[in-house]
Amino acid sequence: MTSKNYLCKGIRDHIHRHMFLTILVSLALLVALPIHCITELDVAKGMVQIPEDSLNSVQEAFLGCLSSNSWVMVVVAGAAILYGLASFFYLYSGEKTDFYHSLPWKREVLFLVSLVSSLVSFLVPYLIATGITYLIGIFNGGNSTKVLPAMAIAIGVNVLYFLVFYAAAVLAVMLTGNLFTGVLGFAGIMSYGIIIKTAYSSLNSHFFDTLSVYSSGMQENFLSPFLAYRMMIYTGEEKILQYGVLYGAIVLVVLLALDLWLYKIRPSESYHKSIAFPKLEPVIKVVCVIPIALLAALFFSLGMRNHFVWLVAGTIVVALVLSAAFDFLYSLDIKSCIRPKISTGVILAVLALVIMGYRMDITGVDSFLPDKGKVQAMSVKFNSISERMAYPVNFYEKMGAVNNNQIWMKDFDAIYALAQIGVEYYADNKNEEADAFGLDTLVNVDLAYEMKSGKKVYRSYYLPETEEVLANIQKIYDNWEYREKIMPTYYADAEDIEFLYVTDALGRRMQLDVQRNELEILYKTYKNELEGMTFEEAAGERILGYLVAEQMERGNYGNTKQDYMFSWDLPIYEGFSETRAMLTELGNPIEDQIPAEEVLQIRLTTMDEMGNTAQEMILEKPEEIQRVLEHMTYEYCHYGVGSKILYDINVEIIWTDRFKETGQTMYLLDDGSLDDILQKLNID
Structure with a gap:
């Protein structure tokens, strides 16, 4: 009972001690939630209501204020950082550290007191502000069946990531001995994944000419808790929420475990030191300097004529300067920072291995051509075909097969032949200047391998437009399995189209005055002719005009959704006799030529x-x-x-x-x- 009373008293004293911070956070939450909600609802009331929508503009705005509020995200992250730094700020003072560590409490209890009191100090004003916002929305007609579930999810996500950022801030304090290095440490913890990924991508882009990487944007968001939190705030998809919560929970457990372990072993005399654990100084220096030096040197060498020489020189200079800066930060002694260090030698050795490994392409990235028997399927994207087309809005919403290079084909002989040509042509021309490169007419081709092991490998080549290349492209294009999915008509049915127009040589856009059944028949007729056109016909026939299809779509404007018309052009080739005959019957003929x-x-x-x-x-x-x-x-x-x-x-x-x-x-x-x-x- 006595321990319980001490614990409650400790939490209460901690809350009182940081009351100024709680007041500041409370004011910020009032601005981010109730006041922001009032302004959003006032704007939404002036918007045109769409009768067929499940939610009107006020309901949409209210839902956005509770669930996808970027202002709340800023306050949550800021409050967590401030509470984390304030809770253990005493570790930066010798007298305060001695005082707290002389209390008859284990460090686990002190840690628990700070954690619980910080959470309560944030949670109470946050729930109050959310409750006020909910009442404002109800009184302004913003209530709907989606509000309570969305509000519950938002509260859970915000509290989870408050704890994540809090634990990260505490970890930065545990590892450092003063506020300056503590802030740097927190920034490093939050951004290190992004720095590593950026350095890796930049090196690949700088040294490899055939490498192309396709990945979902969701994976990139797990490089930092900040990115994951932002992803969850702006995306309401159930799958993304599940991944974000799982990621946040794992990161929280790891951070809290590290915090508690480091707090238990942290020497009390670590105050005023840059790093609380001297043995970590060379480790932190090595892992920080290597990616930063590579990024700085890559940026420095951009635009230089001899990229590699400037890259090497820049890497060495930046690595030495950063190493000296870290050594000075650790010791505050100029003589110490200019003395040779083993860690500096390790940094230079690793950088040399990385740069020479990329320079020599020891992993064979640009010469990659797997044995055919190891390949399960292949896909191909011809940018000079797919990027010349106009696609309906559904294509962009679904990130269709063409854009993601995911038209996997089991019969991939022609694609593999293009890969062979690409590897050979690159090997013969890789030393050519970019503007010369054989002086051939080039075709940009994105290829992908799905290996039998399950691995997927992506490459991009520039191929000479030879008869052999065109013959293989024709084989691929004329395969219905491929051609069907690159056609714009694959992504929209006749039922999706509201209106059809015709454009002529003068650029006039004339709406077809047709009944619904006539529109559907015309579109299906056109669809059959477009999808039945061979590669040879597409290359050799003239385009005489366009059908312009319009679709009614919805878009996000702030926290509300509005309708808009999306249009896309469909080329009418001279060989489309049935389509042209129908247009003539409808009074909008497409002539063979300008009179x-x-x-x-x-x-x-x-x-x-x-x-x-x-x-x-x-x-x-x-x-x-x-x-x-x-x-x-x-x-x-x-x-x-x-x-x-x-x-x-x-x-x-x-x-x-x-x-x-x-x-x-x-x-x-x-x-x-x-x-x-x-x-x-x-x-x-």
Whole structure:
């Protein structure tokens, strides 16, 4: 009973001692919750209500104030850090340390007192502020069935991460002997994972030309508790919440265990020392200097002509300077920081191994080509195809297969052949200057291997656009398993489309006046023709116009959601006879070409390396104008690989009606029949 009374008295005294901090946190919570909620609800009341929504704008705003409030996140993190530093700040003073450690309590009890009192000091004003916010929302008509579950989850997440940040701040105090190094220590604990990942990614990007890494953004958020906490605040998905809570709980247990263990063994005379445990000084120095020196040197060498020499020189200089800075921070003695240290030698040796290992590519990253028998499946993404397309909003929301390079194919012979060409071509040209690189027309290809071991490896190559490469691309593209999933029509059904428009050569956007069943028939007809088009047809046919599809979608604006129209273009190729026939029946025909009688002149120009006009030719003869118009195509949505478009020639139409303007950029699609005209521009 006596121990229990002492414990309660200790908690009460601790709360009273830090009452100024509790008042400060309480004021911050009142601003972040009730006051912020009042302003958000006032704005939401002026928004247009959407009848079919499950929640109106006021309810959406109120829900956001309770669940995804960034102001609360800032207050929670700040309060945890302040309570953590304040609770054990006495360890930075010799007299106070002697006083607390002379009390008839074990250090476990002292630690528990500080933990419980800090949690109570934060939790009480936080719950009060949340309760006031809840009442404000109820009285303003913001209540809904989602409010209480969201509020309960938010309270749990905020309390969990308050304890995580508190434990991290305490760990920084336990490891250091003064406030300056304590703050640095906390910053290091929170950011070390990010620093290591950034250094690793920067080295890969600097030394490896074929490496491409695909990972979900969620994994990146677990490099730091701050990132994980932010992810949970801004994302309400159940799976992410589960991962975030599990991560937070594991980190909390580890940090609290370290805090308690270090507190029990921490020497009382550690105050005023930079590091409380001298044996950790070289360890901290080594693990901090290596990644920071690499990052600083990589940044310093950017833009330098001889990257590697400057990288090596920068790494050595930064490593020596940082090593001296750490030694001075430890001893506050200039002579000590310039003496050779074993830890400095270890740092330089590790840096040398890392840089030379990357330089020599000892792991074979750029030459990676696994044995075919070890590969389960492969995927490929042609940026000059998929990035030329316009996709519906569903594609971006779902982060579709094309964007994530996840169209896995069991029949991957053609993809593997491209990988072989990529490895060989890179080996032959890796020493070339970036702007020369063989002077070939290059195709950017992203490849992925799914090994039978379960590992996934990603590579990116620039391949010469040879007949062999195009033949393999054609095999892949004409495989329905692949082509289906790169088509924009795969990501939207007719039922998803609200309106259809047609655009012509003048850029006019005309809405189709059709019934719902006619719209669906037209879209399905177009879908069949687009998805049935082969690679050879896509490369050789002209684009005559576009269908523009509009979808009604929802977007987040602050803490509310509003509707908006999302549109995307679908190219109409000259071979789409059924689609064009339907458009003609509906009164919006897509003609084979611009009428020659409407054109006064056609101006063909070529540009030099500086972007200035190199050569110019004006066509005025009706027969020449007619021939050129028969080969004109829209460039937008036309594939870049295997394309017969003459990108070196700019085409400008001068209309008979001087008030007309060409709607979109158009180019010539060469089939060899314009050679006599193009020879005048010295175009092969």
